[in-house]
């Protein structure tokens with residue numbers, strides 16, 4: 001087989017879903033926002049992967065470059081709303097418009113089958129479903145407690161549903177353990193125990 005006829009192996013990002021809300025999970029596809037931003041929606045296939053990994057759709061949405069641009073625009077509008085909530089500010093009207101415009105479109109269609117749910121729709125439908133999750137989140141009569149991960153660089157935002165609202169990290173593996181280990185090492189250095 002010549003290289004031209006080899007099947008293309010699609011390398012897709014393994015997305016993370018730790019925010020407790022679909023819209024906040026989309027916000028998390030731009031990592032390390034304040035230090036060294038890392039784009040997890042770099043190509044349309046990344047959006048396809050996000051939609052199926054999130055369970056928004058069970059089939060690929062076959063995103064275009066335009067859909068990718070729309071997804072990032074929605075994501076930044078959602079980030080603006082979440083940021084405003086965290087800071088106790090009023091939401092930016094332009095960001096609200098972007099979210100409402102996405103939510104106004106036809107959402108993903110769920111269908112029950114003997115083998116579970118089949119969810120089909122285009123990329124705009126998947127973004128509509130995501131935007132609707134944001135409307136539910138921000139309009140809830142008792143505003144759920146939003147938090148930003150306690151690891152400074154992380155910048156992931158999540159809904160804290162833990163008992164007593166004591167959740168500090170987006171996830172223990174990626175952030176909690178690392179921060180605790182760094183603090184432990186720092187304590188050892190301070191007490192002159194490093195290297196012993």
Ligand SMILES: [Zn+2]
Nearest residue numbers: 149154170175
């Ligand atoms: Zn984190």
